Each structure stands twice: as C-alpha cells, then as structure tokens.
Amino acid sequence: MLGTDFRTGSPVWLDLGSPDLDRTAAFYGAVFGWQFTSAGPDTGGYGFFQQDGATVAAAGRLTEESADPAWVTYFRTDGIRATVDAVTSAGGAVRVEPITMGEASMAQLTDPQGAEFAVIQSGTGLQRASQDNTLVWVELHVPDPEAALAFYHRLFGWRAAQMSAPGMTYRVLSIADGDQQEGAFGGVAPLQEGQEARWVPYFAVPDADAAAEAVRDNGGTVLMPPSDIPDVGRVAWLTDPAGAVFAVLKPNPRQAAR
Numbered sequence: 453m454l455g456t457d458f459r460t461g462s463p464v465w466l467d468l469g470s471p472d473l474d475r476t477a478a479f480y481g482a483v484f485g486w487q488f489t490s491a492g493p494d495t496g497g498y499g500f501f502q503q504d505g506a507t508v509a510a511a512g513r514l515t516e517e518s519a520d521p522a523w524v525t526y527f528r529t530d531g532i533r534a535t536v537d538a539v540t541s542a543g544g545a546v547r548v549e550p551i552t553m554g555e556a557s558m559a560q561l562t563d564p565q566g567a568e569f570a571v572i573q574s575g576t577g578l579q580r581a582s583q584d585n586t587l588v589w590v591e592l593h594v595p596d597p598e599a600a601l602a603f604y605h606r607l608f609g610w611r612a613a614q615m616s617a618p619g620m621t622y623r624v625l626s627i628a629d630g631d632q633q634e635g636a637f638g639g640v641a642p643l644q645e646g647q648e649a650r651w652v653p654y655f656a657v658p659d660a661d662a663a664a665e666a667v668r669d670n671g672g673t674v675l676m677p678p679s680d681i682p683d684v685g686r687v688a689w690l691t692d693p694a695g696a697v698f699a700v701l702k703p704n705p706r707q708a709a710r
Contacts, residue, residue, distance in 0.1 A: 454581045454588055454637040458528050461608030461627045463590050463637055464577035465526035465570075466653055467510040469519060471694055473497050475671075476511055479692050482670045483663060484585040484655065506579040508586045521694035524560070525590045525651045526570040527608060528577070532557045535571050535607055539563070542603055563603055565594040566649040571607075582656060588701055589654035590638040593647055597623055597640045612640065617681070652689070653698050660686040660702040667692075 458464045470476040477488035477499075486501040486508065498512035514521065529535040532550050539561050540546060547568065548560035556574030563569065582588045594600045601612050601623060609628030614621055620642055626635035643649060657663040660678040667690045668674055675697070676689035685703040692698070 454590070456578060456581055458577050459627055459629060460528055460530050461610055462528045462577075463525050463587070464528040464574070465510070465572055466523060466578065466587055467498075467512060467526075468521070468523050468692075468696055469514045470511050470521055470696070471514050473499070473511060473513060475693060477501075479670050479672065480509075483666045483672075484657075486585070503580060503585060508578060508580050521692070521696040522568065522650070523653045523696055523698055524568060524570050525653060526558065526572045526577075529571045529573050529608070532559055532571060532573040535559075536561065538607055542606060544603070563594075563600065563649075565596060565600060567592055567594055567600075567651055569651055584656055584658050586656060587653055588656035588703070591652045591654060591699070592625075592638065592640045592650075593643050593652065594640065594649045595643045597621075597642055600640055611635075617641070650697065654687075654701045655698065657700045657702055660688050660700050663700045664688045664690060 454463055468476065480486045480501060486503060488499050489502055490499040496513060499510065500507045501509040501511065536546055536550060536559050543564035545562040546559060547562060550557050550559040556572055558570060558572040560570045578587065580586050592600060604610050611626045611628065611632055612623040613632065615624055623640040624636050625638045625640060626632045664674050664678050671693035673691040674688060675691060678686050678688040680686050685701050687699060687701050689699045
C-alpha cells in the first residue's frame with residue numbers, strides 16, 4: 453500500500469482544483485473529517501486538508517475557465533526537466549511548465565491518452581497515507597493499458613504485475629526499487645464505456661457504505677455504489693458537489709495488514 457517513504461515514481465502529493473473552496477472544505481470535512489488550513493495570503497486560496505494536524509491532501513481554486521474540477525496526483529521525480537521532455541517526446545502534453553515553489557519544483561502534465569497528472573521534485577510530501585480517511589491507492593483508467601505502462605515505465609521505471617479482476621485484467625503498479633509488493637501504490641485498468649481517461653485517487657475508510665451515504669447527504673454523487681471486490685475490499689466511486697471524481701476503499705483485513 454501507498455506510504456510516505458517517497459522515492460522516484462512514488463505518489464507524493466495530491467490536490468484538488470475547486471470552483472468553490474468553502475463548499476469543498478465543508479464537503480470533505482463532512483465526509484472524511486478533514487480540516488482545511490490556508491497556505492497563506494499570497495497563495496490564491498491554496499491550502500491543506502489536514503487530519504490531526506498532518507497534511508493528507510490539498511486544494512486550490514481552478515485557474516482556467518475551461519478546467520473541470522478534478523483531483524490531481526503528483527509523482528516524485530529526481531529530474532523534472534528530463535521528465536517533462538520525456539512526456540512531450542512520447543506524445544503527451546505540458547499543461548503547466550516547471551515552476552519552483554519554495555524548495556519544490558512541479559509541473560502539470562497530460563499523458564498521451566489524456567489522463568492528467570503532475571510531477572514534483574522535492575523531498576517532502578503528504579504526511580499521512582494508508583490510514584483511515586487518507587490516500588491509499590491511485591488508479592489509472594485508459595483505453596490502452598499496455599501503452600500506458602510503457603509510457604510511465606519510461607518516466608519512472610514502474611513495474612507492473614497482472615492480477616485477475618471481475619471482467620478485466622488489472623495491472624498493479626509498484627515503484628522501480630525495493631520489494632514489488634511492498635512498493636505497490638496503484639493500478640491500471642481498461643477504460644469503460646462512458647468514462648474519461650483519468651487518474652482516480654482512493655481514500656481508505658472504515659466503512660465504505662457510510663462514506664457513500666455521507667457523500668450523498670452533502671451534495672455529492674454516488675457513481676458506483678459500494679461493492680465487494682475479491683481480495684481487495686469494499687469500493688465505491690463518488691464525486692464531490694463540483695463533480696471531481698474519487699473513490700473510497702475499505703480494505704479487507706488481509707490487504708490492510710500488508
């Protein structure tokens with residue numbers, strides 16, 4: 453499962469573009485118990501979602517009129533310029549060129565199949581993961597999983613292992629170094645009809661049914677009601693009131709113990 457021992461290719465940061473930060477903060481506070489803390493008066497409203505003082509995600513105002521509210525996953529790179537150049541040479545796109553913010557450099561990118569992501573060159577990141585109401589998994593949905601695996605392997609050296617899933621072949625992703633199972637942080641699934649290519653964050657929850665109910669009660673939408681996935685746990689796909697897609701997972705006991 454995803455941790456906070458960040459190495460090359462690790463998911464290191466997660467933020468949300470929102471058209472209404474006050475409503476966003478209230479929604480995620482109701483669903484996950486997060487507190488929203490401003491990053492300062494000069495950040496345009498950007499701030500951190502925190503759990504007992506530990507940063508578990510972030511959010512900021514949408515800066516492009518045409519942009520849709522969405523969660524963006526940031527992956528660690530040790531050479532941001534080389535990573536950005538590799539994205540463009542492979543047919544991807546740069547949405548935001550590398551910029552420096554404090555000790556970190558970041559860039560916003562789109563892979564060749566249209567899934568948006570970001571990279572960050574920094575030694576810091578989320579302070580808590582794979583606990584209740586924190587990020588536990590990230591999942592890529594694209595038309596051509598094999599092409600996606602080749603693209604991201606070129607960027608980060610990720611490894612992939614196939615596993616059976618209902619109606620599909622699922623690829624479990626892990627970082628390049630260390631034990632493959634311990635380094636697993638996400639997966640790749642074939643795009644289903646009506647979906648858009650995207651990275652979807654999964655948040656661990658103690659009760660997927662209660663989380664889905666809280667989403668519905670606070671203005672969000674249940675895209676896929678809570679369902680049991682063999683050898684994984686209970687999963688639901690959801691949106692917040694602005695339409696940003698995310699998922700919740702109640703891991704089964706064996707999975708949670710890994």
